[in-house]
Amino acid sequence: MMNYRHAFHAGNFADVVKHIILTRLIEYMKKKPGAFRVIDTHAGIGRYDLTSSEAQRSPEWVDGIGKLITAELPAKAKELVAPYLDVIKAENPGKLKSYPGSPWLARQLFRPQDRIEALELHPEDGWTLSKLFAGDIQARIITLDGWLALNAHLPPKEKRGVVLVDPPFEQPGEFERLVDGLVKGHRKFATGVFALWYPLKDTRAVHDFISALRSTGIPKMLRAEVIIRPATNPPTLHGTGMIIVNPPFILEAELRILLPALARLFGDEGQGRHKLEWIAEEVAPVVAAPKAEPVKAPRARAPARPRAKTGSIGSPRPRRV
Numbered sequence: 001m002m003n004y005r006h007a008f009h010a011g012n013f014a015d016v017v018k019h020i021i022l023t024r025l026i027e028y029m030k031k032k033p034g035a036f037r038v039i040d041t042h043a044g045i046g047r048y049d050l051t052s053s054e055a056q057r058s059p060e061w062v063d064g065i066g067k068l069i070t071a072e073l074p075a076k077a078k079e080l081v082a083p084y085l086d087v088i089k090a091e092n093p094g095k096l097k098s099y100p101g102s103p104w105l106a107r108q109l110f111r112p113q114d115r116i117e118a119l120e121l122h123p124e125d126g127w128t129l130s131k132l133f134a135g136d137i138q139a140r141i142i143t144l145d146g147w148l149a150l151n152a153h154l155p156p157k158e159k160r161g162v163v164l165v166d167p168p169f170e171q172p173g174e175f176e177r178l179v180d181g182l183v184k185g186h187r188k189f190a191t192g193v194f195a196l197w198y199p200l201k202d203t204r205a206v207h208d209f210i211s212a213l214r215s216t217g218i219p220k221m222l223r224a225e226v227i228i229r230p231a232t233n234p235p236t237l238h239g240t241g242m243i244i245v246n247p248p249f250i251l252e253a254e255l256r257i258l259l260p261a262l263a264r265l266f267g268d269e270g271q272g273r274h275k276l277e278w279i280a281e282e283v284a285p286v287v288a289a290p291k292a293e294p295v296k297a298p299r300a301r302a303p304a305r306p307r308a309k310t311g312s313i314g315s316p317r318p319r320r321v
């Protein structure tokens with residue numbers, strides 16, 4: 001049973017933080033001339049009418065994009081947010097009425113060689129998304145289970161890409177499915193950039209999720225969170241998180257500028273905080289075993305098998321990807 005409708009939440013603070021990070025990832029991909037692909041496993045409808053009854057019922061966007069659009073951010077943060085806000089402004093030549101979801105936002109940032117593959121399981125939403133992209137040769141819309149794409153659709157033929165996994169968290173087990181999906185996806189596309197969204201709501205569940213990610217042994221995982229108020233009991237959404245696997249070399253420095261600025265903007269009266277830490281860093285490069293020696297020469301010992309390190313900010317940086 002699919003009850004979740006993103007139209008109620010489009011443009012809220014969690015969407016804005018997620019979409020700014022997605023924009024930074026795409027901007028980095030564009031620095032090389034080669035084509036890349038965005039695979040959006042839980043795509044939504046692509047464009048949201050902020051004047052619709054859903055968006056008006058509890059207008060979450062007012063405290064999200066509504067705040068950002070008029071905010072005076074510090075200069076460096078403003079510069080980093082600019083490509084995202086340029087898309088929002090192009091969509092809204094006058095008043096803010098429309099909000100681009102992840103597939104539409106990504107598409108607006110593309111060069112002619114880049115492609116998107118977007119999956120949406122809800123039949124009505126899948127149809128709406130297909131209509132939005134009708135005739136676009138750079139987009140492929142599939143009304144199917146997005147979790148399957150993490151196995152079947154990877155690696156993309158371009159061999160460069162960003163995989164956004166943004167499930168609705170309406171059913172139990174979504175955190176486990178995210179870990180499982182990443183393991184499958186990473187096995188097929190170890191050099192891909194994966195961006196996994198998760199809600200900060202149930203503190204225990206997030207703790208277990210991070211532990212489970214660590215125990216996968218997948219290297220180069222950055223955790224980025226914006227917390228807008230202390231956790232509540234019973235749990236309510238109090239922040240937004242993203243795990244970025246194989247983040248571009250520059251992303252950590254950019255997030256050091258962006259996350260505090262966004263936490264200040266979206267946080268309840270001075271309560272905004274952020275978290276940025278490596279939950280797994282790079283595995284030491286495997287040293288190639290020497291070629292077999294002539295019969296009488298002493299045997300070379302096999303190099304020790306490298307293990308994933310864990311740590312926090314300030315420890316050695318992962319290599320450029």
Ligand code: SAM
Nearest residue numbers: 006042043044101102120121122145146166168
């Ligand atoms: N990524 C979108 C964005 O940022 O604009 C928002 C996506 S929303 C959080 C999650 C979407 O996933 C919903 O539209 C929901 O219908 C869809 N969905 C739920 N289960 C799915 C599945 N197994 N495969 C693909 N889509 C699914």
